Every structure is written in C-alpha cells, then in structure tokens.
Amino acid sequence: MIKTAQRLGFTLEEVADLLETAAHRHGQRDAGLAERARVKLIEVEQRIADLQVIRTTWIGAGIIALGLYGFVATFQPDADFGRVLAAYGGVFVAGSLAWGIVMDGFRPDRWDLIGAAICLAGVLVIMYAPRS
Numbered sequence: 001m002i003k004t005a006q007r008l009g010f011t012l013e014e015v016a017d018l019l020e021t022a023a024h025r026h027g028q029r030d031a032g033l034a035e036r037a038r039v040k041l042i043e044v045e046q047r048i049a050d051l052q053v054i055r056t057t058w059i060g061a062g063i064i065a066l067g068l069y070g071f072v073a074t075f076q077p078d079a080d081f082g083r084v085l086a087a088y089g090g091v092f093v094a095g096s097l098a099w100g101i102v103m104d105g106f107r108p109d110r111w112d113l114i115g116a117a118i119c120l121a122g123v124l125v126i127m128y129a130p131r132s
Contacts, residue, residue: 009044083126090123 100106
C-alpha cells in the first residue's frame with residue numbers, strides 16, 4: 001500500500017499521516033483526510049495531463065523527423081541510395097525487435113521472429129544479389 005501511494009505521488013510523510021489518521025478514526029469519517037485525498041487526486045490528474053502533452057509533442061516531433069528524413073534522402077546523389085535505404089529498413093526492423101527484447105523486456109512471438117528473418121533475408125538479397 002505504501003509503494004502504491006508513493007507511485008501516486010504521496011510523500012512518505014503524507015503516507016504516514018494518512019495511515020495514522022486511518023488507524024485512529026475507528027470507523028469515523030475524517031473530512032480532512034478526504035480533502036487531502038481529493039487534492040492529491042487533482043495533482044495526479046494534472047501530472048497525467050502533463051504526460052499526455054509530452055507524449056503528443058514527442059509523437060509530433062517523431063512524425064516530422066521521419067518525414068524530413070525521407071525528404072532529405074531524395075537528394076542523395078548516389079544512384080544506389082534507394083537500395084541502401086531499403087536494406088537499412090530491413091536491419092531497422094530486426095534491430096527494433098532486438099531493442100524491445102533487451103531494453104523493454106518484449107517477448108516476440110514466432111511471427112515477429114519470422115518477419116524479422118524475412119526482412120534480414122531481404123537485406124541479403126538487396127545487397128548481395130548478382131547484378132549486371
């Protein structure tokens with residue numbers, strides 16, 4: 001219960017105060033306790049709203065960055081750049097799964113692994129197929 005209260009934003013002092021109040025009230029309603037909980041709920045809801053704004057900002061920035069990356073790539077003078085970019089995409093797919101496994105504890109299913117293997121096979125075909 002204490003860890004949960006801390007995750008919700010209560011300090012240890014506030015948790016101790018709440019527990020002490022709850023232990024001494026013997027079934028009586030404590031208006032002060034209810035008010036403190038209501039104020040804390042408002043603070044938590046504000047933090048959630050702030051996090052949602054941050055998330056939206058990062059999503060927007062990511063979309064813009066990806067769009068700019070694709071746009072800038074069209075100016076590459078190398079005729080084979082499209083091939084390199086396609087190969088990079090295959091490595092990116094497999095690397096993203098690996099990142100999820102290592103950093104986020106993601107557990108890919110067999111279809112994730114098959115898809116990544118197909119992408120890597122595509123990279124090999126793109127990069128090493130005999131060309132005239």
